[in-house]
Amino acid sequence: MNSGDTAWVLASSALVLLMTPGLAFFYGGMVRAKSVLNMLMMNFICLAIVGVLWMLYGYSLAFAPDAKLGLVGNLGNVGLKGTIDQLTGASGHQIPVLAFVMFQLMFAIITPALVSGAIADRAKFWAWGAFVVLWATIVYFPVAHWVFAFDVTDSAGNVVAAGGWIANKLKAYDFAGGTAVHINAGAAGLALALVLGKRRGWPKEPMRPHNVPFVLLGASLLWFGWFGFNAGSSLKADAVAANAFTTTMVATAAATLGWLVVEQIRDGKPTTVGAASGAVAGLVAITPACAFVNPVGGTIIGAVAGAACALAVSMKYRFGFDDSLDVVGVHLVGGTVGTVLTGVFATTTTGAAAQNGLFEGGGFDQLWRQVVAAVAVFAYSFVLAYIIGKLIDKTIGFRVSEEDEVTGVDTSEHAESGYELAAVGAGGAFRPQASGVSTGTVGA
Amino acid sequence: MKLVTAILKPFKLDDVKHALESLGVHGLTVSEVQGYGRQKGHTEVYRGAEYTVDFVPKVRVEVLVDAADADRVVEAIASAARTGKIGDGKVWVTPVDALVRVRTGERGPDAL
Secondary structure, three states: OOHHHHHHHHHHHHHHHHHHHHHHHHHHHHOOHHHHHHHHHHHHHHHHHHHHHHHHHHHHHHHOOEEEOOOEEOOOOHHHOOOOOOEEOOOOOOEEHHHHHHHHHHHHHHHHHHHHHHHOOOEOHHHHHHHHHHHHHHHHHHHHHHHHOOOEEOOOOOEEEOOOHHHHHHOOOOOOOHHHHHHHHHHHHHHHHHHHOOOOOOOOOOOOOOOHHHHHHHHHHHHHHHHHHHHHHHOOOOHHHHHHHHHHHHHHHHHHHHHHHHHHHHOOOOOHHHHHHHHHHHHHHHHHHOOOOOHHHHHHHHHHHHHHHHHHOOHHHHHOOOOOOOHHHHHHHHHHHHHHHHHHHOOHHHOOOOOOOHHHOOOOHHHHHHHHHHHHHHHHHHHHHHHHHHHHHHHOOOEOOHHHHHHOHHHHHHOOOOOOOOOOOOOOOOOOOOOOOOOOOOOO | OEEEEEEEOHHHHHHHHHHHHHOOOOOOEEEEEEEOOOOOOEEEEEOOEEEEEOOEEEEEEEEEEOHHHHHHHHHHHHHHHOOOOOOOEEEEEEEOOOOEOOOOOOEHHHHO
16 A cells, blocks of 8 residues: 555545535525525535435445446445455555545535536525435436546456446546536536526526625635645546646636636626636636646646636526526536547646647547547436436425525525624524424514 | 705715714714615626616715704715715705603703
8 A cells, every 4th residue: 555645645535525615605605695505505415415325325336346338337335345445556556445435425525516506596405405316326426437437457457347438448538527527517507407497587687696705715715625636636646646736726827817808808807706717617627637738738728718618608698598606607618628628738748648639649539539528428417417307396396486586595495594794683582492483484 | 953864975974974073963873775866876797797786885874953053064964975976965854843862851952
């Protein structure tokens, strides 16, 4: 076992965990004050739900030896059976399997959390919980297998445990989840925005972000955690990790500038929400590419993604779908830009890429693999998310009542308010023990 | 007795307060309010989408004065708050029928 690699992967796991609360604040600041708690909770509940599912069967479906055709893992690691005291990784770089289990769990948590931004202000909380269970099980765990589960070979080169089809058959490059995380979440977000429909009053009524400092705080926590996400995906404390760390930094910086330049030209002012969104767009786009491109390639990918996403967030008004917090405009578009441009800027000089991209003299061979991976993940996630969403809507109902939506989902779903600012208080009475009134109205 | 009410630009509040102090006005009530007059609101842009904000933040100043002082108080507020630009606000005077100082029970002009 390599203790340096193990320490880096464990530290990276904790970094990636922090991204989900970071995302919660990034999203939470963008909604109106009456639904800030619900937005935080839709993210935070993913830590709880997926944290348990992963132990029960999620890890097994994603990373146990392939069950069939590179589509899904078998049930050999249900309950994390056969993982304690086991090692994984290349010779000289072995880490405990449980370190890898925890690292990958954090990816499985944040991916459904990303989807929640598409349906802000209007979802029933436990309907969202049901969606997280079903979508993680049917979509995320298998797709993580497609993209992140590599064949395990013995010393003679024979495959002893097969992995997923995108990683091993198609050989598309996705270092940390441009397809499995961002295109996957973006496609599901689009599907759910269509299933739930527009918020009341959208797009006529102004729905301004209620706490812009939260948005920038959340984006900053994401940026910090993303070093674990990308550089940690090396699973070694090595030069590949250092390159991924560097490209992540420069791409995010360039994307922030890219978004702000578009705003300055189009709207006349550089905004705080724009800077935060540009940074996230850059992080998203560099995710698949981070280890396969050099710092110059990473900078170009970031700049392109920042500008492209700044323009893409206006699409929803033209097409009339209320993707409330731009999961499509940032994650689907940014993830696609990054995944495709990986096939353009990949270079073998990084030590991670086996073949060059289009601009590095490798022709179109890697590029088409990137496009196939992007389209496959988009199609699978969109169709399944739409079916799961409809199923939930037809049975337990996915959307709150009109009255609850106008009052705010914090009150209707959680019986709480995010902010108590009134010096005179709210009137009413206090009971040390709740009466179980479902509306949360005290003394009603 | 009169109630002088003024809706003003928030950044002029200090000037108005000093002007009233120098007239010997002993008390006033201030509240933060929102609204619009001829100048209307402003626009904000988030992720390229423009939001029109009609209601502009203002302060409302309320002063109880003796009927004889009302005109001077109105004039002091208006000149202290004036910038000459659109959105400076309004001042108006309404009659007050009765007044009680809660602590002492004094009534009428004695309670001012």
